[in-house]
Amino acid sequence: MLSSTSTAETVPSTTDVTALTITDTPSTITATGKFRVRPVIKKRCPSCNILINKNNLPKHMERKHADQSVLDINETFQLTSQCIDETNGIFAVLKVIKGHGVPLHVQYQTFGENNKVLCESNECQINIDVAQRSGITSYQCMHISAASFCKSLVEQVSLKEDILTEMVRGKWFSEKKKKECLALQQLANSSCVPLSVHTSIGISPAKKFISVFEPNVTAYSRLGRVMVVYNTRLDSWHCPCTKLRRSCLHKYVAKWHLFQTQPELFQTGGSPHKPHSEGDDVADNSHVYPPKGLGLEYMVNYILQNKKIPAVLPEDVCLPSPRKDYPQNLCPIETVCQECPEDVLLGDPMLVTQNATILTNWCIVKDVTTYCKQCPQCGMFYRYQEWKDGLHNFNDHIILDIPLCLTLRNLLQVHTSVSRAVEFLQLTTGVEFPPPDTILHAYLQFEALTDHKYKYSCPTCGDHPPVVIMGVHKQTASPLSENDIEKPPEDFKGEVSLEEFWESLSKEMISQGFVARGWGVIMCPCGIVYSLKCNLRAESPQDFADLLLSWQHMPNVIIYDFAQAFATHTNLRASEKLPFSPFEGCLLEPTQANIELARCGQLNVSLPWLDKKNRVADPHGHPVTGSSNHYVLCDRFHDSSTEDGDVLRKLSLVPQLADKVSSETAEHLFAQMKKNDYFLNMSLPSTHLFLMRNIIHYYNENKASKLSTRSTKSLEIQLTEAVLGTF
Known part of the structure; x- marks a missing residue:
């Protein structure tokens, strides 16, 4: 009801300004168009100090600050x-x-x-x-x-x-x-x-x-x-x-x-249909999938043997269609392990990513969810790889539509590179595609899985033609130079199994979707690189053993993700001197009592020669420590996942290393070197090797200069380079 007079409520002048705040707000309009002002009394919450209406404060205290137990x-x-x-x-x-x-x-x-x-x-x-x-x-x-x-x-x-x-x-x-x-x-x-x-x-x-x-x-x-x-x-x-x-x-x-x-x-596709919000990839499985070492080899062999794509595809799979409905959830169809002798049920699907993309001739389908499964008995992983759905899974993050693969195949036949094809697709669709190199690797993986019959035989002349013509194409160059190829062994008779060669090359193309081999490095805790090697295998202990066995003095402590496999392999390689001893590189004898103490966090293994050299050096001891013991330990990112005897390889068990070794040192180096991939991967092998050595050389120079400058400022003396550094 409108009032003909303007009134206002009075507020006591003795109000504590720290507790109460008065705000005049219009509440009613009079018949003459004037505002009727009624003050709003606010008070600060004693717990969170926010300003709130006095009448709402009790409910706020009850909802936000009340003890649930009372x-x-x-x-x-x-x-x-x-x-x-x-x-x-x-x-x-x-x-x-x-x-x-x-x-x-x-x-x-x-x-x-x-x-x-x-x-x-x-x-x-x-x-x-x-x-x-x-x-x-x-x-x-x-x-x-x-x-x-x-x-x-x-x-x-x-x-x-x-x-x-x-x-x-x-x-x-x-x-x-x-x-x-x-x-x-x-x-x-x-x-x-x-x-x-x-x-x-x-x-x-x-x-x-x-x-x-x-x-x-x-x-x-x-x-x-x-x-x-x-x-x-x-x-x-x-x-x-x-x-x-x-x-x-x-x-x-x-x-x-x-x-x-x-x-x-x-859904019959293998995974529940679910709405999901945008988010990053789930990291719970990042430490187990994709597999490495033998696990990767078994998975690649299974895909090559059981997931072959027919050379002649059905028409409904080949024809592109802009109105095709693509699945949003891709889960392996296997329910039992195909490698175990018994029917071992696979574990529940594990999320790989929620942000996978399907690349097509017409568009990019985003927010696709991919899953993997693992056998609880043998540990083998299975991923989605079903060509019958019209899709080719490259690396669980990028999935190619099979009509797109066929388009790339046909463009190559008319001398159009994949990079130009990607540029054409981006101009046509108006969306950004992954880098051309990634698309190329995905396409090559598709071809490696295709069940081609490489006959290389003329239907008229047969398999053994009586007349041939030879020539050389001078406008192209092999990506390998003569110096990049190792000399064959002396007993080599010149016989090579073509089936084994092409199968190994196909496996390499398939493994591109799981791992990049890259470089292996050995560095000190300060971050200076001592050894560098282009890996022949994916994170293989063999490559690192090649490096360490070439050292004049092997380090006493080596930190490596796959410590047990590395120690076993190296001791087998040099069985006459057993490089890693005692206890095959474990800190203590792997008895049940020691394992239980390590699991309970009640075990410390002191290595005093890391701080002060032994007065009496061991025979063949290290020149800095005087000890001949050699251990292989797990870094902090992986020691929590160790089991059984591997708990005796935890870096945290050694008090001398607790505050001196940062296992993130290598990750910092790799993060910087990753910025060079775009031009290193396009280089010839000899150029790649030379550039890599040169880049690491200047990286070490800059790193050493910063360390010397920092030490000089701290100690206020001019350091001289020692013949033998200290830890």
Whole structure:
């Protein structure tokens, strides 16, 4: 109602300006067009010091700064809960008031002969026990209190065997797992408890919470149930009974439940369909995939033998179409290991990236998710590689549409390079493609997998023509010079297996999508490079052994990612003197007692000669330390993943190295050298070698100059170069 007069509320003049702030804001308009001003009183929060409306301060304190353990749970304020087993009084209750916690189980059964009031939380159960010993029998934690006010009941779902059979037929899991699921269902029915219940009390809509029956009472299933969590965005499953990315019976039952109740989450392509937000690649798997060493060799051999692309492709795969729907989730179709003698079920799909791209003649499809699988027994990895879908997976991050591969093939036939083809595609589509070298490697990998029949035979003259004509093309040059090729051994008879040669070259093209061989370096902790070698194999111990065995004095401590393999290989190479001893380069004898102490963090191995040279040098001892012991240790980025005897190779076990060695030194060098790749990779081999040596030489000069300048300023003396440096 409009007022004909203008009034204002008065504020006491004695108000503390540090506590209250008055802001005049218009609240009402009078009939004459004037404003009726009513002051807004604001007050600072004593906890977070923000300025807030005085009337809103109590609610702000309750929501943001209240202690959850003392909140009064009542009918109007309580944790969200649902009853999942009415017969036995089992409830699912949110673990926390704020945040995205996983629901926990609570048993609140106050009727019948067996009265039970239990909370799955270990902290709550301790508080309940203390309260009972203190005579406070009426004490209830906030989860139990929330269950006492619960009015929501989950609708029970009876899982059907037909759905399970369909999943087995779709190779979601094996027949053996089907029998285990049915046995658990029968046991749940005989115990009069639901096998699985999907609760909807989770805060995050991207997560599905399924409570699964567990007959054994353990630390993770105190009330006979476990909560399985499925993240639809990351396509990850979590169960408290096992580690991440490990399969278990509870996860299979949860998949069975969702497959029946929400089939839209699943696709026949091999991975659940899920919306996902933009984000970086998940780093959990970066340390295991792509594999290296023998793991990479096994994976490449499997792809070459089992993922061949037909030389003559079906018409529906060859023809490009701008209206084609490309899958957003690419997961390997294998469900059991193809290398193990028994049918070993592969682990759950592991996320490789959410930012893969599919390159086509018309556009670039972004935000594609790729997965890999691993055999839990032999450790072999499997990746998506299905030409029948019209796609060629290069490196799990870049996927080529097969019509694009055929376009590049045809352009090469009319003397158009891949770099010009990429430039043409960018002008046509208006989007930026990956570098031409990357596209070239992807295309060569596609050709290496194609099942070509290299006949090189004339249908008229046959395999052995009586007349031939020879010539030389003078306008081109081989990428190799004569000096780049090693001389053959003296017993070489000139016989070479063409099949083995071309197969090895094909494997090299395929491995381009997994790893680049690059250079191997040996440097001191200060970052000065001592040895440099162009690797013949991907992160192979052989190449580093070549370098170290050429040294006059081998270092006492070598830090390498694959310490065990390197020590074993080097000792086999030089078995007459065993370069790495004692204990094959381990810090202590790998007994069970030492391993347990190292795992518990109760072991330190002092190497005093690193700080002060031994008074009496060992025979063949190092000139700086006087010790003849040689150890191979794991750097800090990898020592947490070591197992068994490798825990005795942890760098952190040696106190003398704890504050003197930074394992990031090599990474800094590689980050700088990566900037040179674009022109080094385009150089001839001899030019590449010379440039690399020259660049590293000047890198060492600049690094040494900075170290000398810093030391001179610190010590205020002019340092002279020593014949033998100190650590």
